[in-house]
Amino acid sequence: MSKVSFPLSKVYGLLEPGPVVLVSTAREGRVNIMTMSWHTMLEFEPPLVGCVISNSNFTFDLLKATKECVINIPTVELSKQVVGCGNSSGRTVDKFKGFGLAPVDASCVEAPLIDQCYANLECRVVDQKMVAKYNFFILEVVKAWVDPEKPHPRTIHHLGEGAFMVAGETIHLPSKMK
Ligand SMILES: Cc1cc2nc3c(=O)[nH]c(=O)nc-3n(C[C@H](O)[C@H](O)[C@H](O)COP(=O)(O)O)c2cc1C
Numbered sequence: 001m002s003k004v005s006f007p008l009s010k011v012y013g014l015l016e017p018g019p020v021v022l023v024s025t026a027r028e029g030r031v032n033i034m035t036m037s038w039h040t041m042l043e044f045e046p047p048l049v050g051c052v053i054s055n056s057n058f059t060f061d062l063l064k065a066t067k068e069c070v071i072n073i074p075t076v077e078l079s080k081q082v083v084g085c086g087n088s089s090g091r092t093v094d095k096f097k098g099f100g101l102a103p104v105d106a107s108c109v110e111a112p113l114i115d116q117c118y119a120n121l122e123c124r125v126v127d128q129k130m131v132a133k134y135n136f137f138i139l140e141v142v143k144a145w146v147d148p149e150k151p152h153p154r155t156i157h158h159l160g161e162g163a164f165m166v167a168g169e170t171i172h173l174p175s176k177m178k
Helices: 058-066 076-085
Strands: 021-027 030-036 039-043 048-052 068-073 119-127 136-146 156-160 163-166
Touching: 021 058, 021 076, 030 058, 030 076, 048 119, 058 068, 068 136, 076 156
Parallel strands: none
Antiparallel strands: 021 030, 021 068, 039 048, 048 136, 068 119, 119 136, 156 163
16 A cells, blocks of 8 residues: 555544545454445544444444444545445445455554545544434544545535535635644
């Protein structure tokens, strides 16, 4: 893998714009991927991410059991795989094989990174208080990776009913944050 370690203090900047992500999980040698757009940053460092994962999804069962996952951030080139992973279930399909995605060992969690994604966030579930009511998990990012060869990743952003916005131009404005 040609990715380099990415500072945890900068992880929020990868997720704040709300890209559609692929959540990978693993349990007893079985791996899975789920498309997810309902996520939000909750804290800078350690980075905390809140996300809704429906209890009807296979991913919910794997995450509940292992308390670990990877949030993989795809770019527009992976659109077909994103839609495919969001319209099939790991209960009946091996999505890594079915969609030609390559698993790579993570460093802190059992769930694999998806090689083709430009960034990968290894996460542990740290709070399940809102799972029963909202299917809302709070994840801590414990390790982050980015592809240095993709400085301007064209992420995709779900607008509903099959419509997606593709990230475009970046502009820089005054900020109090160092
Ligand atoms: C663009 C898109 C965004 C989605 N966002 C979410 C989400 O935020 N939470 C969720 O539970 N399911 C979401 N889904 C649906 C799951 O990806 C879908 O139910 C998937 O089949 C679950 O796979 P699994 O059963 O292998 O876990 C989304 C699907 C698409 C296409």
